[in-house]
Amino acid sequence: MTPPNMNLDPDLLSILVCPKCRSEFRVDDEANELICTNATCALAYPVRDEIPVLLIDEARETKEAADNQ
Numbered sequence: 001m002t003p004p005n006m007n008l009d010p011d012l013l014s015i016l017v018c019p020k021c022r023s024e025f026r027v028d029d030e031a032n033e034l035i036c037t038n039a040t041c042a043l044a045y046p047v048r049d050e051i052p053v054l055l056i057d058e059a060r061e062t063k064e065a066a067d068n069q
Protein backbone atom coordinates (compact mmCIF):
# COMPACT_ATOMS: atom_id res chain seq x y z
CA MET A 1 0.00 0.00 0.00
CA THR A 2 1.34 3.35 -0.98
CA PRO A 3 0.20 6.14 1.26
CA PRO A 4 -1.26 9.11 -0.53
CA ASN A 5 1.14 11.98 -0.80
CA MET A 6 -0.03 15.48 -1.32
CA ASN A 7 3.32 16.88 -2.38
CA LEU A 8 2.39 20.30 -1.21
CA ASP A 9 5.04 22.88 -1.78
CA PRO A 10 6.71 23.52 1.61
CA ASP A 11 7.16 27.16 0.70
CA LEU A 12 3.49 27.44 -0.04
CA LEU A 13 2.57 25.63 3.13
CA SER A 14 4.76 27.94 5.18
CA ILE A 15 2.82 31.00 4.12
CA LEU A 16 -0.60 29.48 4.53
CA VAL A 17 -2.50 30.25 7.69
CA CYS A 18 -5.93 29.39 8.92
CA PRO A 19 -8.34 32.04 7.61
CA LYS A 20 -10.27 31.88 10.84
CA CYS A 21 -7.57 32.21 13.49
CA ARG A 22 -4.33 32.87 11.55
CA SER A 23 -2.56 29.83 12.92
CA GLU A 24 -0.23 27.56 11.00
CA PHE A 25 -1.29 24.25 9.52
CA ARG A 26 -0.09 20.73 9.83
CA VAL A 27 -0.58 18.35 6.92
CA ASP A 28 -2.74 15.27 7.30
CA ASP A 29 -1.71 13.08 4.38
CA GLU A 30 -4.20 10.33 5.13
CA ALA A 31 -7.21 12.61 5.25
CA ASN A 32 -5.85 14.88 2.54
CA GLU A 33 -6.43 17.87 4.74
CA LEU A 34 -4.67 20.78 6.31
CA ILE A 35 -5.34 20.89 10.02
CA CYS A 36 -5.21 24.14 11.94
CA THR A 37 -2.70 23.81 14.78
CA ASN A 38 -4.71 26.06 17.05
CA ALA A 39 -6.37 23.68 19.51
CA THR A 40 -9.30 25.98 20.08
CA CYS A 41 -9.93 26.26 16.35
CA ALA A 42 -8.72 22.93 14.91
CA LEU A 43 -10.51 23.28 11.60
CA ALA A 44 -9.55 20.84 8.85
CA TYR A 45 -9.43 22.22 5.34
CA PRO A 46 -9.71 19.90 2.34
CA VAL A 47 -7.00 19.68 -0.30
CA ARG A 48 -8.31 19.11 -3.81
CA ASP A 49 -5.94 18.37 -6.68
CA GLU A 50 -3.10 19.48 -4.38
CA ILE A 51 -4.75 22.84 -3.89
CA PRO A 52 -5.73 23.71 -0.34
CA VAL A 53 -9.28 24.98 -0.10
CA LEU A 54 -8.98 27.57 2.63
CA LEU A 55 -12.63 28.38 3.04
CA ILE A 56 -14.20 28.26 6.46
CA ASP A 57 -17.41 27.07 4.83
CA GLU A 58 -15.53 24.08 3.39
CA ALA A 59 -13.67 23.22 6.57
CA ARG A 60 -14.77 20.68 9.10
CA GLU A 61 -14.24 20.80 12.83
CA THR A 62 -11.87 18.23 14.29
CA LYS A 63 -11.97 19.21 17.91
CA GLU A 64 -14.29 17.37 20.21
CA ALA A 65 -17.38 19.34 21.01
CA ALA A 66 -16.66 19.08 24.68
CA ASP A 67 -16.81 22.73 25.58
CA ASN A 68 -20.18 24.14 24.81
CA GLN A 69 -19.78 27.85 24.65
Ligand SMILES: [Zn+2]
Pocket (backbone or CB within 6 Å): 018, 019, 020, 021, 022, 023, 036, 037, 038, 041, 042, 043
Ligand atom coordinates in the same frame (compact mmCIF):
# COMPACT_ATOMS: atom_id res chain seq x y z
ZN1 LIG B 1 -7.70 27.97 12.86
